[in-house]
Amino acid sequence: MLQLNYIRENKEDVVKRLAVKHFKDAESIISSVLELDAKRRNTQKDADAVKAEANTIAKQIGELMKSGKKEEAEQQKTKTAELKQKEKELDEALKSTETEIHKLLVQVPNLPSTKVPAGRTPEDNEVVFEHGSKPNLTADALPHWELAAKYDLIDFELGVKLTGAGFPVYKGKGARLQRALINFFLDRATAAGYLEVQPPILVNEDSGYGTGQLPDKEGQMYHVGIDNLYLIPTAEVPVTNIYRDVIVKESDLPIKNCGYTPCFRREAGSYGKDVRGLNRLHQFDKVEIVQIAHPDKSYETLEDMREYVAGLLKELELPFRTLKLCGGDMSFASALTYDMEVWSGAQQRWLEVSSVSNFESFQTNRLKCRFKGADGKTQLAHSLNGSALALPRIVAGLLENNQTPEGIKLPKALVPYAGFEYIN
RNA sequence: GGAGAAAUGGCAGAGCGGUCGAAUGCGGCAGUCUUGAAAACUGUUGAGGGUAAUACCUCCGGGGGUUCGAAUCCCUCUUUCUCCGCCA
Known part of the structure; x- marks a missing residue:
C-alpha cells in the first residue's frame, strides 16, 4: 500500500x-x-x-x-x-x-522504480544477463515428464488419484533429488548469512493481508474455511509477516531470513502445454529468501539477492538468463523485479525459476514494519524477497538438459546431497 | 474438548472509576567521572493522528457497552498459564 x-x-x-x-x-x-x-x-x-x-x-x-x-x-x-x-x-x-x-x-499498485522499462507484455522485458550455453540435445531428447516416467522419478497419475492434477508424487531418486535440492539451497542461503526459519504453512487473514495476497488474490490461495486459515502460496507470506507490527533496530538491518516450505497455488484457469509435467503445479517446494532492508540500501540488497540466485544457477550448471521486468509484467506489489529463467532443453523454452523483487515500503506499510532512524524518527523499512529457488522447474531443467545415453547426469554440486551421480 | 486464572510500555511489574500515557525496577540512549572500560551518579527513553510549531486527539490483548468521566465496572472474542481428558 x-x-x-x-x-x-x-x-x-x-x-x-x-x-x-x-x-x-x-x-x-x-x-x-x-x-x-x-x-x-x-x-x-x-x-x-x-x-x-x-x-x-x-x-x-x-x-x-x-x-x-x-x-x-x-x-x-x-x-x-x-x-x-x-x-x-x-x-x-x-x-x-x-x-x-x-x-x-488497496487497489493501487506499487510505484515502479525509475529503472523499470516501460513495456506492457513479457516480450518487453529486458534481458540483462545471460549465462551458460544451451545444451546440444539430439532430436529425440525427451521432455522431463517423459524422463520422469522413464526413470520412475515422478508419478503424476498417482498424484491425481491421491489428490488431483498438479499434485505429483516423487519417488525413489526423484524424491531424493527433491530433498537434495532443498538441503543444497538451505545450506547455500545459510552460508550467505540468511537465518533459516521453518514457518507454519497455514496462515491467518492478517498475514495474508500483510503481504498483499488478501484481499485481491483470495482466489489463488487454498482456504481452510472451518478455521479461516490459508495455505501459503509462498514462504514469503509467513516469513515476511514475522516483521508485522515490529519496530526493528536500525543496526539490525538488513535482516536476512530464508525458509523452505511447500507452496500451494490454486492457479485457477491455467491449462495447456504451459502446465504440462512440472511446469505448473498446485503444490511445489521452494526455498525463499527474504530481507528487511534500510530504505537507502534496498537496491544494493536487490542486486545482492539477484547475484546470489544467479550463483545458485551457475553451481547447478544450468543455462539461464535474467530479465528486468517491464512495468506491464510486474506484480502488483513490486517496485522492481528480476526474473531468472532456466533453459529447458527438450521443451525449447525458458522457464521462470525465480523472481527477485524489491517492494520498497509497499509491503512494510501494510505490515507496519518500521525502524527507528538516527534522527529518532520511526520510518518504514523496505522488504525484498526472492525464490532461491523453486524446485519443479529446476528439476525440469536438470532432467532435460543433462540427459545422456548413460542416464541423467547431476551437476557436481548436487552429488554430495543426492548421494548419486547418475539417474539411470 | 472440560474447569479455573490471567492479558498494562523493549522486559519485569504497580495501578481506590476523576489529578494515569500510566509508579517502580531492569534494559536502551546521552552526560559526569575515567587514559579507556566497568561501577556509581544525573538526565532521557512507547506508538499513531494533527499543527508552521505549539495546542489538541487516540491507543493499557481485539470488539462492544455502562458513565459527565474507564487501564480500573459489564458483555463478547482472541491468546496465554494451571488442572483434567485426548494425542504424534
Whole structure:
C-alpha cells in the first residue's frame, strides 16, 4: 500500500509512475483519495475539538465532585449530552471516510522504480544477463515428464488419484533429488548469512493481508474455511509477516531470513502445454529468501539477492538468463523485479525459476514494519524477497538438459546431497 | 474438548472509576567521572493522528457497552498459564 503522505506531496509523480504499470484510472483514484484525505483531516479536527471540550467538562465535574459542589456538577452534566451525540456522529463519519480511503488505496499498485522499462507484455522485458550455453540435445531428447516416467522419478497419475492434477508424487531418486535440492539451497542461503526459519504453512487473514495476497488474490490461495486459515502460496507470506507490527533496530538491518516450505497455488484457469509435467503445479517446494532492508540500501540488497540466485544457477550448471521486468509484467506489489529463467532443453523454452523483487515500503506499510532512524524518527523499512529457488522447474531443467545415453547426469554440486551421480 | 486464572510500555511489574500515557525496577540512549572500560551518579527513553510549531486527539490483548468521566465496572472474542481428558 502506498503511503498517503507521499501521495499527498507527489501527486503528479504518482500518477505518472502508475502509468508505467499500465494502471487504469490512476488519475481519478488518486484524486478521490486526496479529496477523501482532506475530508478526513477536517472531520478529525472537528472530532478532536469536541472531544477536547468533553474532556475539559469531565475534568471540571471531577473537581466539583471532590470539593462537594454537587449541584454545580449536576449542572455541568447537562451540557454533555449534546457533545456526546456530536462526538458519535463525527467518529462515525471519520471511520467511514477512513474505510473509503483504504478501499481505494488497496487497489493501487506499487510505484515502479525509475529503472523499470516501460513495456506492457513479457516480450518487453529486458534481458540483462545471460549465462551458460544451451545444451546440444539430439532430436529425440525427451521432455522431463517423459524422463520422469522413464526413470520412475515422478508419478503424476498417482498424484491425481491421491489428490488431483498438479499434485505429483516423487519417488525413489526423484524424491531424493527433491530433498537434495532443498538441503543444497538451505545450506547455500545459510552460508550467505540468511537465518533459516521453518514457518507454519497455514496462515491467518492478517498475514495474508500483510503481504498483499488478501484481499485481491483470495482466489489463488487454498482456504481452510472451518478455521479461516490459508495455505501459503509462498514462504514469503509467513516469513515476511514475522516483521508485522515490529519496530526493528536500525543496526539490525538488513535482516536476512530464508525458509523452505511447500507452496500451494490454486492457479485457477491455467491449462495447456504451459502446465504440462512440472511446469505448473498446485503444490511445489521452494526455498525463499527474504530481507528487511534500510530504505537507502534496498537496491544494493536487490542486486545482492539477484547475484546470489544467479550463483545458485551457475553451481547447478544450468543455462539461464535474467530479465528486468517491464512495468506491464510486474506484480502488483513490486517496485522492481528480476526474473531468472532456466533453459529447458527438450521443451525449447525458458522457464521462470525465480523472481527477485524489491517492494520498497509497499509491503512494510501494510505490515507496519518500521525502524527507528538516527534522527529518532520511526520510518518504514523496505522488504525484498526472492525464490532461491523453486524446485519443479529446476528439476525440469536438470532432467532435460543433462540427459545422456548413460542416464541423467547431476551437476557436481548436487552429488554430495543426492548421494548419486547418475539417474539411470 | 472440560474447569479455573490471567492479558498494562523493549522486559519485569504497580495501578481506590476523576489529578494515569500510566509508579517502580531492569534494559536502551546521552552526560559526569575515567587514559579507556566497568561501577556509581544525573538526565532521557512507547506508538499513531494533527499543527508552521505549539495546542489538541487516540491507543493499557481485539470488539462492544455502562458513565459527565474507564487501564480500573459489564458483555463478547482472541491468546496465554494451571488442572483434567485426548494425542504424534
